[in-house]
Amino acid sequence: MKTLIHPLAGTLAMLTIAAFWLSTAVSELAGTPETVTLVKTAIPWGFLLLIPALMATGASGLKLARGRRGGLIGVKLRRMPIIAANGVLILVPAALFLAMKARGGAFDVSFYAVQAIELVAGATNLFLLSLSLRDGFRLSGRLRRR
Numbered sequence: 001m002k003t004l005i006h007p008l009a010g011t012l013a014m015l016t017i018a019a020f021w022l023s024t025a026v027s028e029l030a031g032t033p034e035t036v037t038l039v040k041t042a043i044p045w046g047f048l049l050l051i052p053a054l055m056a057t058g059a060s061g062l063k064l065a066r067g068r069r070g071g072l073i074g075v076k077l078r079r080m081p082i083i084a085a086n087g088v089l090i091l092v093p094a095a096l097f098l099a100m101k102a103r104g105g106a107f108d109v110s111f112y113a114v115q116a117i118e119l120v121a122g123a124t125n126l127f128l129l130s131l132s133l134r135d136g137f138r139l140s141g142r143l144r145r146r
Contacts, residue, residue: 006064007136009056014129016050020095021122028115033107040102043095054087072135083128086121094118 020043027039058080065073094114101111137143 003064003140005056006060007140009053009060010129010133010136013050013053013057014126014133016046016053017122017126017129020046020050021119021126024115024119024122033105036107037102037105040095040098044099047092047095054084058084072139076132076135079128079132083125083132086125086128090121091118091125094121 023039024043027035031039061076061080065077068074069077094117097114098111098118101107101114134143
């Protein structure tokens with residue numbers, strides 16, 4: 001079961017983060033202030049999907065590792081605290097701040113500064129999660145090393 005839960009939960013988490021990032025970028029580049037407000041106020045609700053998916057990914061990954069810490073498993077395990085810290089310390093507070101500012105129509109310098117930080121942090125997490133996905137494929141034999 002954990003061999004099914006881990007890749008499904010991880011993929012769901014990665015797709016959710018990608019949806020947050022893309023919807024933010026598109027609404028900022030081509031949307032109206034109303035569209036930006038809609039996106040920014042919807043993202044915190046997406047945490048109801050994202051956080052359990054990340055928790056399931058982490059828990060099932062630890063079970064699959066069975067205490068091993070070397071090789072690709074070790075690399076994946078060392079990446080996870082960075083991804084989690086980025087999410088807890090930057091992405092979640094930024095999303096809540098941006099939702100509050102957007103709800104009030106305050107598209108000021110602080111809104112756009114935090115928006116830029118959020119986009120960079122989100123892209124960083126997507127990159128790190130994609131590396132973990134690649135390493136997971138290698139561990140499962142679905143992707144061969146060069």
